Amino acid sequence: MMRQIFFVIFIPILTFGQEFYPIEPMHPIRYWGVFVDKLEYREKEKNLNLELDSFYGGDYHKLWLSLEAKKELKRGDWEFERADLLFGKAISSFFDIRVGGGYAGKKDEGRTRLAVELVGLAPYWFETELSFYLTHKGEPYGKLKAEYDLLLTQRLVLQPEVEVLASAKTIEPLEIGKGISNVGLSIRLRYEIKREIAPYVGFSWERNYGKTKELKGKVEESTFLVGLRMWF
């Protein structure tokens, strides 16, 4: 007992003054961001579309809120198409894995789902997103998205994008057919007034396959679009 008291109390007192300043631990930096990747008017559908990603966190771990919404231009309210809350972890130099869940589809008719996403920068500068979902009814489906920035000038950027949707089952309320359900190609030309603010024009083409054709009631769809990309 006396020994312990000696060590706990006296040793620090005896060595005080010879010790250096006690180093204070470094506080890791946490930051946040909101990326409005797409806020665009689609000419054919007369719709306003929104795609938004936001995060809070540090270098290795982040919390993500990701959503898509749609609004008829002249009337109606914003309708969520999907909203997911995900926990992201850096797993390699260029890729993050995000795990979480959310809701997709129309209110009360849609699906609650689990989500796992692999997001990052693939070789040759392709921004890629590979997502797997499992709905509360046990329907698995997935999406691959890739985009590329081609710099015409320092501020004028041409961005092609490809999106492929595939599902193991037909999910009627989400208008997803079994198999390869949908392939979308689009191209956007943006002008970065500032890095954070870039208006753009573009063209999008989509083709539905299998059951999706029936569910959506069309085989092909193409539209001009005009929009604004922002982040802060």
Add this chain to the structure above:
Amino acid sequence: MSWHRRDFLKLMLLSGIAYSVPSFSAFRRLEVADAREKDELLEYTLVVRKEPVEVGQRRGVGTLINSLLPSPLLKFKEGKEVVIHVINEMDEPTSIHWHGLLVPNEMDGVPGVVFPGIPPKSRFTYRFPVVQYGTYWYHSHSLMQEQLGMYGPLILEPKEEDVIKADRDYVIMLSDWTDEDPHRILSNLKKHPGYYNFQKRTLGDFLREAREKGFYPTLKERLMWAQMRMDSRDIADVTGYTYTYLMNGQTTEENPTFLFKPGEKVRLRFINASAATYFNVRIPGLKMTVVQADGQNVYPVDVDEFRIAIAETYDVIVEPKEEKAYAIYAEAMDRSGFVMGTLAPRKGMKAVPPPKREVPELTMEDMGHHGHMGHGHNHHHEGYKMMLDVSKNPFGVDADMVVSNPMPKLDDPGVGLRNQKHKVLTYADLVSAEEYPIGKPERTIEIHLVGNMERFIWRMYSYDGKKLSSRFEDVIPLRYGETVRFVFINHTMMHHPIHLHGMWMYLDNGGDTLNPRKHTIDVKPAEVVEVIVKADAYGNWALHCHILYHMDAGMFRIVKVG
């Protein structure tokens, strides 16, 4: 008729009358601080405040000492003792670090490492003996005040007569000013690492190059970079897009002027006080004789140009013979901007800037790829054999590239300065004017400089043969009195100015006892640089990258000598 008054105010602003009203905007010019001298004591008072700073059309807020940008010049004398009272009038903490000065550990000024910092609305007194001479500088080591104007020159006069003889003696402090909040800059870089780079390669560049060099070679080269997800134009994180480069606080338009009479010897003490900018310095038409590096006298070497890393100092002697205005031209390393002053025989003259050079481009050699792509000086060198096995990226997410065969490149002028027709200073040219028999190092510590550009992660991994760590809290222990070889290995495509507090780094450039000693060492992309450190000062000493944004992102360690 209110618009009349407004126009008048605008006119006042534009004509620069506003500069003479201290409550309105800070003074931007170099001034010498008043010292109270009694016996062996030199006493200064420095007041730190937040103040509006106007540069060109832009208004920002500076963290300034005695309402000056840069902070006032302090003249110390070797052999004397200095007492500096720092009064913090701000609502945030502050600190002052004496860059390159050998001071007792608790006077080194790094908050959280050697003292608690200077809290808001309080004062702190620094007191230490001056045990050296030469050109140095001082700056804040708190928050990001170093970007906001809290930096000033130090001249330490030698006890004995100065061996460097000159008729005139000028300080030229280079810096990068922005009205943006530096925290915002860091956040921008975290979210968009190319935020400030407006010199990227475009489709137009591709077409032009394809015409000159052929379509397939150009495509092949582009694909190599794209495959690695790297940008060959990524030279500086923060650029002239937001920075206005300053010389003694003044812009090129304000024409900082340094007078001479033809035939005179003029000593120019260059100090790079930037937060994130390396400069290439030239005086077209004049040879510069480098006589001092990092405050240490070196064997004189004649050059036409030198690159000054962040936090380095170089003293040069020039002897202008003609009765004309010479340009003191300092271009940012990425050439996104410059600042120019005039070396003139009389006031009112302004030099003509030299033509702008091409945007510099990194090569595969800068990425650590050697072989048939490489051309030049590295062929005959053996690469450094690392103690650390890097075959399976030991840095994980922190690294977007690992250099397996780092090369010594001391004789390489570096990106953008190779193949110049004139002489560019390299570290291979530096020979100490004094002999330092510090002895053979007993052991080796590798410092791996690691980064991930996409995530803007920057780390400093230490490896002593046993333990690999990049944690700030894991100190690098040195035994008092031992001599250690530090090997800096740069696994990134950016330069890193590595600064060790409290002790000299003897740059091993083959000079043995005439190796130059430095406080800041520039480590080029994919380069290995070896230095020898004599652990002759007790305490916690910071070892960090002097790019403010790399330091704040985590390229910061502590060497503990005990």
